[in-house]
Amino acid sequence: MLISSVSNPKIKEILALKDKKGRHLMRAFIAEGAKLIADIPNGTDVSQYILREDFNLDTFRFQPEAEILTVSKSVFDKISDVETPQGIAAVVKIAERSSDHSRNALILDRIRDPGNLGTLLRSAAAFDFFNVLLINCADTYSQKTVRASMGGIFKLNITETTDDAEIQKFIPSDIYRFIGLDIGGEEISGFSRCGDTLKTALIVGSEADGMSDYLSEKCSIELSIGMSNGIESLNAAAAGSIAMFYLRSLMSGGRLS
Amino acid sequence: MLISSVSNPKIKEILALKDKKGRHLMRAFIAEGAKLIADIPNGTDVSQYILREDFNLDTFRFQPEAEILTVSKSVFDKISDVETPQGIAAVVKIAERSSDHSRNALILDRIRDPGNLGTLLRSAAAFDFFNVLLINCADTYSQKTVRASMGGIFKLNITETTDDAEIQKFIPSDIYRFIGLDIGGEEISGFSRCGDTLKTALIVGSEADGMSDYLSEKCSIELSIGMSNGIESLNAAAAGSIAMFYLRSLMSGGRLS
Numbered sequence: 001m002l003i004s005s006v007s008n009p010k011i012k013e014i015l016a017l018k019d020k021k022g023r024h025l026m027r028a029f030i031a032e033g034a035k036l037i038a039d040i041p042n043g044t045d046v047s048q049y050i051l052r053e054d055f056n057l058d059t060f061r062f063q064p065e066a067e068i069l070t071v072s073k074s075v076f077d078k079i080s081d082v083e084t085p086q087g088i089a090a091v092v093k094i095a096e097r098s099s100d101h102s103r104n105a106l107i108l109d110r111i112r113d114p115g116n117l118g119t120l121l122r123s124a125a126a127f128d129f130f131n132v133l134l135i136n137c138a139d140t141y142s143q144k145t146v147r148a149s150m151g152g153i154f155k156l157n158i159t160e161t162t163d164d165a166e167i168q169k170f171i172p173s174d175i176y177r178f179i180g181l182d183i184g185g186e187e188i189s190g191f192s193r194c195g196d197t198l199k200t201a202l203i204v205g206s207e208a209d210g211m212s213d214y215l216s217e218k219c220s221i222e223l224s225i226g227m228s229n230g231i232e233s234l235n236a237a238a239a240g241s242i243a244m245f246y247l248r249s250l251m252s253g254g255r256l257s
Numbered sequence: 258m259l260i261s262s263v264s265n266p267k268i269k270e271i272l273a274l275k276d277k278k279g280r281h282l283m284r285a286f287i288a289e290g291a292k293l294i295a296d297i298p299n300g301t302d303v304s305q306y307i308l309r310e311d312f313n314l315d316t317f318r319f320q321p322e323a324e325i326l327t328v329s330k331s332v333f334d335k336i337s338d339v340e341t342p343q344g345i346a347a348v349v350k351i352a353e354r355s356s357d358h359s360r361n362a363l364i365l366d367r368i369r370d371p372g373n374l375g376t377l378l379r380s381a382a383a384f385d386f387f388n389v390l391l392i393n394c395a396d397t398y399s400q401k402t403v404r405a406s407m408g409g410i411f412k413l414n415i416t417e418t419t420d421d422a423e424i425q426k427f428i429p430s431d432i433y434r435f436i437g438l439d440i441g442g443e444e445i446s447g448f449s450r451c452g453d454t455l456k457t458a459l460i461v462g463s464e465a466d467g468m469s470d471y472l473s474e475k476c477s478i479e480l481s482i483g484m485s486n487g488i489e490s491l492n493a494a495a496a497g498s499i500a501m502f503y504l505r506s507l508m509s510g511g512r513l514s
Contacts, residue, residue, distance in 0.1 A: 041487075115372055119492040126484035126491055148492070155486045189506040225502065227383035229412045230298075234383055235376040235405070238498035241491065245482065245499045249446040 039151035052087030110206035118148020125152035185222030296408035309344030338400035367463035375405020382409035442479030
């Protein structure tokens with residue numbers, strides 16, 4: 001049955017996910033676009049697929065228990081967040097994963113641009129910084145962040161908190177070495193292994209202000225990326241991606257030992 | 258004298274720079290924001306500064322030959338490209354620099370997102386890939402690209418062309434080794450020096466399609482950035498920044514020799 005009105009109760013529920021409040025309440029978000037949806041890993045809790053009536057289904061595999069809604073162009077356009085929608089979206093439940101303290105961590109402090117946040121999540125998945133702690137960042141599950149993460153968001157253990165006890169539980173300081181990116185730090189290209197068995201928690205601070213004092217105090221190592229031509233900083237997503245790439249290249253068995 | 262109407266001829270000329278056509282015709286662009294304008298290097302050809310009437314001038318040094326226009330809030334809002342303008346903008350002439358074949362080069366192929374293009378220009382300046390060739394990219398001098406470049410745009414030799422003879426003149430193949438970023442390439446972390454005296458021209462292709470065949474044929478080396486968790490690609494600006502960082506770390510005296 002084709003749904004052609006936004007007052008349909010199912011569509012109303014989906015449209016509520018365009019706001020942070022609705023996402024928080026329903027613990028779900030909208031993923032949009034053929035590539036992104038094809039990349040949803042098996043076992044992800046997809047509750048609905050939304051297809052525009054002209055969308056060509058041939059090449060698609062759907063999660064078996066999800067509901068499939070077919071909607072008119074005007075309804076799809078309301079759900080979509082892009083200028084030229086491809087005609088496929090999904091409602092995905094926010095995963096409650098548990099920390100895996102055998103894997104590295106990324107801490108993002110006040111990354112407010114959704115494009116940068118998504119790019120950092122994409123790089124975190126690519127370089128296996130599995131446990132991601134977000135402190136006062138842009139909303140993780142906005143359509144723009146999800147899109148920029150290009151599926152990275154499905155493959156990470158992401159938590160948002162500013163509570164000290166929760167941070168300690170998520171990234172215990174007896175298991176992790178905190179490494180901060182900071183303009184005054186040691187040149188990263190000269191940094192090498194550490195000779196212990198700690199895991200790495202990389203901290204990337206806000207573009208405008210760097211790391212907070214709270215995080216800076218947790219760091220045992222501060223690294224900087226040397227720059228020429230009087231350039232004072234890199235884009236935060238570029239800097240964080242470089243640091244993850246570089247630290248990973250030093251690791252053996254996931255450790256800087 | 259306070260300018261409070263957009264029909265003022267000087268304002269009309271400035272507003273024409275919001276479009277690519279106007280920028281091309283007048284060989285000038287708009288730079289906006291206090292930090293960006295403070296970063297304009299001495300000797301840059303600034304024709305005008307535009308100040309909102311409430312902008313606090315105290316900390317500013319202006320290029321001596323530029324005209325200073327003071328405008329009303331409503332006029333400034335028309336010129337501005339951001340949601341909460343700081344109240345300062347400048348009209349900057351597009352620099353006609355010449356190639357410096359003693360420095361490395363970056364070739365960007367169909368980078369269509371202005372944020373990614375600006376981020377790559379920022380990283381190119383930071384890692385001293387001075388000669389930048391743009392092939393069918395987003396417009397270099399749009400306000401969004403200029404902003405994302407964070408002053409990088411003032412410090413590079415940028416040219417746009419698809420003409421083979423011009424490309425050869427800009428980045429001669431007897432002086433440069435072309436290194437492409439490609440998913441099928443050799444793992445970059447394992448790549449080391451080359452033992453010759455060629456300069457480096459790094460090619461970053463479009464996120465959707467990679468490098469064009471034309472550029473691919475020019476490459477003597479193709480490198481890839483290894484990824485985990487089934488992630489198939491990085492954001493183009495993140496990937497290009499990683500590659501520039503890594504290649505620079507291998508160089509001595511600017512050469513991979």
